[in-house]
Amino acid sequence: MHHPEAQVSYPTAGFRHVDRVLIGLEHIAVWFGIAGLGGIMLLVSADTLGRYFFNAPLQFQYELTSHYLMGMTSLVALSWGVRRGAHIRISLIDDFLGPRLRGLLFGFNFLLAAAVMAVICFYSAMEALRSWSDAEVFFGVVDWPVWIAHIWVPIGCGLLTLRLVFDGVLVIVDPAHATLLRATADPVNEVDAV
Known part of the structure; x- marks a missing residue:
């Protein structure tokens, strides 16, 4: 949900506490x-x-980057992106709906x-648990454990699931x-959320 936290009023204190916990987890994920x-x-x-300068490349760089860091970088911040409105949203009929119907439709879509x-x-x-229990590895210069590459998918999708259910x-x-949700994201001020 695109909202600067200061502008949100919650129906109950419970919603505010849950959102604060989610925001904290999202900020930790973004830092990862x-x-x-x-x-x-x-x-x-x-x-x-x-x-190119020393004729001594880092032999492990490709595996570490492609198997671990790229997945981690792209997946852990999914929830943060949804909360900040940094996603594509089609708003074809938003202007024609009343607030109650819009809330129901958005809520259904989120759920x-x-x-x-x-x-x-x-x-x-x-799959990550299976990779861990089978002690699977990527063979290369270094034998990298596969489960560490797989763990970022459930972490990112799990946090996104919590955000979507909450919203x-x-x-x-x-x-x-x-x-x-109808407010457009402000790309100039998006960086300050971290």
Whole structure:
């Protein structure tokens, strides 16, 4: 849900507490994503410099970047992106709906998306658990454990599921929050959310 936290009024204190916990988890996840992106930049730069100037590339860079850091960077901040409105949303009929109907429609859409994300979270967690129990590895210069690459999918999708359920219930209980979803994201001020 696109909302600066200061502008949100919640129907009950319970909603406010749950949202604060989710926001805290989302900020932690975003910092993991930022660290992953920074790691990618440093590793690729060091590999390039080593390869072209010293004829000594980082042999492990490709596996570490492609199997671990790219997945971590792209998946952990999904929930943060939804909360901040940094996603594509088609608003074809929003202007023609009343607040109550808009809240119900948005709530249904959020809960439907949450169900899909929950299924993805469950099956990807089972795959990560299987990889861990089978001690699977990526063969290369370093034998990297596969489960660490797989764990980012259930973490990112699980947090997104929680955000979607929370936002879905919130706009059903209090349709006024659906108007916050209609606000367009402000790309100039999006960076300050971290």
